[in-house]
Amino acid sequence: MRFSLTPEQEMIRKVVREFAEKEIAPLAAEIDQTCEFPRVNVEKMVKLGLLGIPFPQEYGGAGGDHLSYAITVEELSRACATTGVICSAHTSLACYPLYAFGTEEQKQKYLVPLLKGEKLGAFALTEPNAGTDAASQQTVAILDKDDYVLDGSKIFITNAGEADIFVVMAMTDRSKGTRGISAFIVEKGTPGFSLGKKEDKLGIRASDTRELIFENCRVPQENILGQEGKGFKIAMSTLDGGRIGIAAQALGIAQRALDETIQYVQERKQFGRPISKFQAIQFTLAEMATKVEAARLLTYRAADMKDRGENYSAAAAMAKYYASEAAMDVTVKAIQLHGGYGYTKEYPVERLMRDAKITEIYEGTTEVQKMVIASSIIK
Amino acid sequence: MDIIVCVKQVPDTNEVKIDPKKGTLIRDGIPSIINPEDKNALEAALRLKEAYQGKVTVLSMGPPQAEVALKEALAMGADEAILLSDRAFAGSDTLATSYTLARAIEKIGKYDLIFCGRQAIDGDTAQVGPELAEHLNIPQITYVRDIKVNGSTIIVQKALEDGYAVVKSPLPVLLTVIGELNEPRYPSAKGIVDAFRKHEITFWTAADLNVDKARLGLDGSPTQVVKTFTPTNDRSAEILHGDLDQVVGTLVGKLKAKNLV
Numbered sequence: 001m002r003f004s005l006t007p008e009q010e011m012i013r014k015v016v017r018e019f020a021e022k023e024i025a026p027l028a029a030e031i032d033q034t035c036e037f038p039r040v041n042v043e044k045m046v047k048l049g050l051l052g053i054p055f056p057q058e059y060g061g062a063g064g065d066h067l068s069y070a071i072t073v074e075e076l077s078r079a080c081a082t083t084g085v086i087c088s089a090h091t092s093l094a095c096y097p098l099y100a101f102g103t104e105e106q107k108q109k110y111l112v113p114l115l116k117g118e119k120l121g122a123f124a125l126t127e128p129n130a131g132t133d134a135a136s137q138q139t140v141a142i143l144d145k146d147d148y149v150l151d152g153s154k155i156f157i158t159n160a161g162e163a164d165i166f167v168v169m170a171m172t173d174r175s176k177g178t179r180g181i182s183a184f185i186v187e188k189g190t191p192g193f194s195l196g197k198k199e200d201k202l203g204i205r206a207s208d209t210r211e212l213i214f215e216n217c218r219v220p221q222e223n224i225l226g227q228e229g230k231g232f233k234i235a236m237s238t239l240d241g242g243r244i245g246i247a248a249q250a251l252g253i254a255q256r257a258l259d260e261t262i263q264y265v266q267e268r269k270q271f272g273r274p275i276s277k278f279q280a281i282q283f284t285l286a287e288m289a290t291k292v293e294a295a296r297l298l299t300y301r302a303a304d305m306k307d308r309g310e311n312y313s314a315a316a317a318m319a320k321y322y323a324s325e326a327a328m329d330v331t332v333k334a335i336q337l338h339g340g341y342g343y344t345k346e347y348p349v350e351r352l353m354r355d356a357k358i359t360e361i362y363e364g365t366t367e368v369q370k371m372v373i374a375s376s377i378i379k
Numbered sequence: 380m381d382i383i384v385c386v387k388q389v390p391d392t393n394e395v396k397i398d399p400k401k402g403t404l405i406r407d408g409i410p411s412i413i414n415p416e417d418k419n420a421l422e423a424a425l426r427l428k429e430a431y432q433g434k435v436t437v438l439s440m441g442p443p444q445a446e447v448a449l450k451e452a453l454a455m456g457a458d459e460a461i462l463l464s465d466r467a468f469a470g471s472d473t474l475a476t477s478y479t480l481a482r483a484i485e486k487i488g489k490y491d492l493i494f495c496g497r498q499a500i501d502g503d504t505a506q507v508g509p510e511l512a513e514h515l516n517i518p519q520i521t522y523v524r525d526i527k528v529n530g531s532t533i534i535v536q537k538a539l540e541d542g543y544a545v546v547k548s549p550l551p552v553l554l555t556v557i558g559e560l561n562e563p564r565y566p567s568a569k570g571i572v573d574a575f576r577k578h579e580i581t582f583w584t585a586a587d588l589n590v591d592k593a594r595l596g597l598d599g600s601p602t603q604v605v606k607t608f609t610p611t612n613d614r615s616a617e618i619l620h621g622d623l624d625q626v627v628g629t630l631v632g633k634l635k636a637k638n639l640v
Contacts, residue, residue, distance in 0.1 A: 006575075007447065007450070007575060008571060008572065008574075008575040008576070011447075011450065011451065011454065011566070011571050011574075011575075012568065012571055014410075015451075015454075015565055015566050015571065018565070019565050047565075047567070048565050048566075048567050048568060049567040049568040049569045049570075050568055052568075053568050057569060057572075061569075062567070062568035062569040062571075062572050063569060063572045063573075063576075064568055064569075064571075064572045068568070068572075072568070
């Protein structure tokens with residue numbers, strides 16, 4: 001077992017870090033305040049091909065691996081967690097199911113523009129009454145001649161207000177439970193499809209999170225993804241991969257909090273010397289650094305398993321569970337070591353803490369990750 | 380249009396610290412980068428290729444690990460990369476370096492333009508580009524800050540201390556460029572993947588080149604470094620106290636004593 005990246009992965013990190021520090025980080029504090037979706041960041045990421053890393057070049061992707069993708073989300077999130085999740089939701093939640101389950105026609109029509117960055121993607125599973133209990137879908141899709149007619153609503157949808165292509169789950173046969181759920185490709189502007197207001201959130205404030213409303217929304221029959229009744233399987237498989245993205249986002253946030261703190265404690269003087277000279281501070285830093293490194297290893301391992309074609313479901317759940325809790329813990333400690341300054345917007349650590357919290361919640365709460373992990377070990 | 384770009388891998392001097400006791404550079408863990416103005420040179424070459432078609436070949440001399448710099452150049456969009464690497468090249472000064480590069484360029488054969496960065500951030504000599512043009516017996520324009528191609532001639536702005544000169548030259552020509560010429564692109568993710576999976580770097584040793592061995596490496600280098608040292612900084616500050624007239628009087632007295640006024 002070798003714990004080192006390939007030269008290709010190293011270069012991805014070097015380039016994305018430089019890009020993120022120069023082009024993405026300077027906007028992060030401002031968009032956290034204005035909540036304005038950073039369209040300019042999307043355009044810049046498209047130029048570098050960062051919105052389609054782990055997909056074949058024949059579809060417009062970079063032809064890279066999932067570990068390179070995880071490193072990319074990590075480095076973007078280290079600069080700006082909002083930008084990290086834009087990339088992650090687009091790549092893992094919209095592009096992946098189209099790539100894995102779409103027909104060749106669907107790939108040409110929807111995946112290619114997504115991977116080229118001409119269009120932005122989103123994924124819609126959660127409903128007001130179907131969160132962790134995803135099987136309780138209320139949104140229905142009834143076949144009527146050549147169309148499915150969608151009725152219902154989805155909430156907390158990342159990229160919603162900015163996306164062009166949505167992968168949407170809906171019940172086609174309620175009597176079959178989870179096997180009655182199907183996945184659909186819905187385009188922005190389809191009659192009967194509208195958006196709710198943008199959520200005002202604790203963190204990742206510039207990420208565009210909204211409700212999707214379907215009222216007698218007719219989607220052509222050929223826009224079903226996979227087969228009728230396969231929606232739940234598609235959603236679960238999609239979220240398995242998405243968890244690597246969110247683990248990487250949490251890792252990036254935690255790494256940034258650690259980096260900021262290492263710098264601060266060496267500059268801040270109390271009792272006549274830098275506070276980094278005090279063992280209490282050193283011990284806290286040691287705890288933070290160890291958690292960040294453990295989160296990194298779990299996250300990279302899950303991505304590497306996906307690259308090798310192994311079953312990575314439990315590994316991704318462990319990575320997401322651990323990295324998100326590490327991010328929360330490390331950012332809280334970062335504020336503590338910054339003292340009063342850390343509680344102000346003069347330093348980025350308070351933003352990092354607010355951004356970290358969502359990683360314990362979306363794409364499966366910590367509790368869901370534990371369910372996935374437990375079910376993989378108790379047969 | 381066939382373009383050759385000479386690049387050098389250098390330590391990122393923004394990250395380099397000096398050992399206060401020994402006075403030497405601490406190179407451990409310092410990342411290596413493409414010399415910044417060489418990146419401007421590559422960017423200029425890539426833009427000309429995009430405008431006029433052709434081929435961009437990147438050429439470097441250095442240890443085997445300089446391969447990473449060439450991979451990055453390929454990721455940015457270069458078509459080919461050649462690394463001159465041989466123990467015989469070790470210890471080259473600018474003359475031996477430019478001689479070796481010239482022989483390699485003769486081996487490459489056809490070219491319309493050669494680009495170099497003005498100077499490398501580790502050596503700061505700015506000599507290799509001009510010397511290379513002399514070895515090849517072609518015109519050179521240094522300190523280039525703007526480029527226009529007009530058929531078989533090139534019109535560039537050459538930066539001067541207090542302005543710029545517009546210089547016209549036939550092709551082939553060697554240009555050394557400065558940072559204000561352009562903003563180098565980031566390599567794309569696809570470019571990085573292709574650089575590692577689709578492109579091979581060509582390695583040439585001394586045996587691959589038509590060279591006089593006495594002109595290579597340390598033996599071919601008339602420059603000798605006698606000693607390196609960090610300049611001492613003995614500046615000290617003094618703050619004057621008292622009322623304004625008194626302070627000004629003291630200050631003028633001190634400046635006069637040092638013949639500064």
